[in-house]
Amino acid sequence: MTMYENIAGLRADQRFADTDHWAAHGVQWASGESKRIECLSVVDETHDVKTFTFHCPDYHSLAYEPGQFLTISPVVEGQSVSRCYTLSSTPTRPFTFSITVKRVPGGTVSNWLHDNLRAGDALNASGPAGVFTPVAGPARKMLYLSAGSGVTPVMAMTRAAADLHAELDIVFVHSARTPKDIIFRDELSRLQRSMSHFRTVFFCESKGDEDDWSGPMGRLSLAELKERIPDFMEREVFTCGPKGYMDAVQALLGSAGFDMSHYHQESFDINAEVVEVAAEADAPNQDLGTFTVRLARSGKEFTMTSDQTVLAAAKKAGAVVPSSCSQGVCGTCKTAVLEGSVEMKHNGGIRQREIDKGLRLLCCSRPTSNLVIDL
Ligand SMILES: Cc1cc2nc3c(=O)[nH]c(=O)nc-3n(C[C@H](O)[C@H](O)[C@H](O)COP(=O)(O)OP(=O)(O)OC[C@H]3O[C@@H](n4cnc5c(N)ncnc54)[C@H](O)[C@@H]3O)c2cc1C
Numbered sequence: 394m395t396m397y398e399n400i401a402g403l404r405a406d407q408r409f410a411d412t413d414h415w416a417a418h419g420v421q422w423a424s425g426e427s428k429r430i431e432c433l434s435v436v437d438e439t440h441d442v443k444t445f446t447f448h449c450p451d452y453h454s455l456a457y458e459p460g461q462f463l464t465i466s467p468v469v470e471g472q473s474v475s476r477c478y479t480l481s482s483t484p485t486r487p488f489t490f491s492i493t494v495k496r497v498p499g500g501t502v503s504n505w506l507h508d509n510l511r512a513g514d515a516l517n518a519s520g521p522a523g524v525f526t527p528v529a530g531p532a533r534k535m536l537y538l539s540a541g542s543g544v545t546p547v548m549a550m551t552r553a554a555a556d557l558h559a560e561l562d563i564v565f566v567h568s569a570r571t572p573k574d575i576i577f578r579d580e581l582s583r584l585q586r587s588m589s590h591f592r593t594v595f596f597c598e599s600k601g602d603e604d605d606w607s608g609p610m611g612r613l614s615l616a617e618l619k620e621r622i623p624d625f626m627e628r629e630v631f632t633c634g635p636k637g638y639m640d641a642v643q644a645l646l647g648s649a650g651f652d653m654s655h656y657h658q659e660s661f662d663i664n665a666e667v668v669e670v671a672a673e674a675d676a677p678n679q680d681l682g683t684f685t686v687r688l689a690r691s692g693k694e695f696t697m698t699s700d701q702t703v704l705a706a707a708k709k710a711g712a713v714v715p716s717s718c719s720q721g722v723c724g725t726c727k728t729a730v731l732e733g734s735v736e737m738k739h740n741g742g743i744r745q746r747e748i749d750k751g752l753r754l755l756c757c758s759r760p761t762s763n764l765v766i767d768l
């Protein structure tokens with residue numbers, strides 16, 4: 394049976410949550426393959442957010458599920474640096490694709506993109522990858538909860554739902570610092586007018602310089618959720634935003650008794666490993682196993698405990714290890730473990746056949762013996 398036969402006969406809302414449907418929307422890049430992509434345009438979304446649109450110079454289309462991300466690797470000061478960025482565009486228009494990037498103070502790649510990347514420039518990218526897509530939670534009633542740049546995956550889902558005329562009931566709740574910081578505000582308002590079961594709610598912490606702002610102020614609370622989305626307990630929830638925001642959302646849904654099997658979230662937080670190393674420095678633990686790790690190529694050797702990830706320990710020891718998401722989703726830190734064993738808890742960034750070949754994602758692997766790794 395062909396992929397097209399598989400999806401023939403599905404309703405639009407079923408296709409929206411169907412892997413085969415999205416795979417049929419373009420060419421799939423091989424896992425781990427790095428492609429050259431060319432920037433076509435750069436658009437200011439807010440004062441610190443830009444959208445970069447790309448195409449493949451060979452004019453191939455790109456297949457992805459709404460909510461997936463690319464790992465891009467621009468060369469910054471002579472070094473290739475990898476970071477993940479969600480495709481904010483819709484896979485229903487697969488010949489061009491976009492990422493929407495917020496400047497992070499002191500951040501290497503976000504600032505480099507804002508200051509340097511122009512139409513006509515090319516860079517390397519791999520992917521798409523990620524499981525924060527409608528396939529993870531097929532449903533007709535959705536609640537999207539986003540804050541800051543966390544809007545990008547749910548924007549991709551919204552654009553895809555609009556293009557498919559999928560009969561979905563979506564409430565899109567977005568939190569921003571001020572009205573001027575609401576990314577995609579005009580387009581979301583336009584979609585609210587054109588889609589029959591699509592509603593936006595924007596929360597702003599302050600009015601900024603928009604004195605006539607009449608929308609809700611402050612942070613999302615359970616009381617606000619109950620008042621504005623009375624049927625939120627019946628919805629499939631997709632959440633993306635800073636860690637503090639997602640912790641708060643989980644806490645308020647938990648306090649309402651929400652069934653968390655209908656909850657999905659994606660973290661953009663890249664500081665997990667920095668936090669982990671800092672916490673270890675503060676709290677030495679005698680009960681943990683201590684192991685020796687040797688880097689086969691450089692000959693470097695260091696010791697680590699079984700509660701550290703191999704990536705965090707290797708970086709702490711001064712090794713240069715390519716990494717991006719730190720969550721086992723992007724595959725950037727994939728490395729062969731030549732001797733010894735690790736416990737790996739990944740989130741889809743590695744395939745079984747790669748595991749069978751001895752590859753591991755170092756960002757989510759903890760040692761269970763001494764190791765020799767291919768670095
Ligand atoms: C799956 C996924 C999807 C994502 N999608 C998007 C998206 O759609 N849009 C978007 O804008 N972002 C997205 N991100 C985040 C993005 O990947 C980057 O993490 C973000 O742009 C910051 O990268 P940077 O290179 O600018 O900052 P980095 O150089 O990585 O720095 C990040 C922060 O850490 C601090 N820092 C750097 N080095 C150190 C150090 N040694 N010690 C302490 N602090 C340090 C910096 O000052 C900065 O505050 C996504 C992330 C993931 C994992």
Ligand code: FES
Pocket residue numbers: 715716717718719720721722723724725726727742754755756757
């Ligand atoms: S850094 Fe993304 S999978 Fe390890």
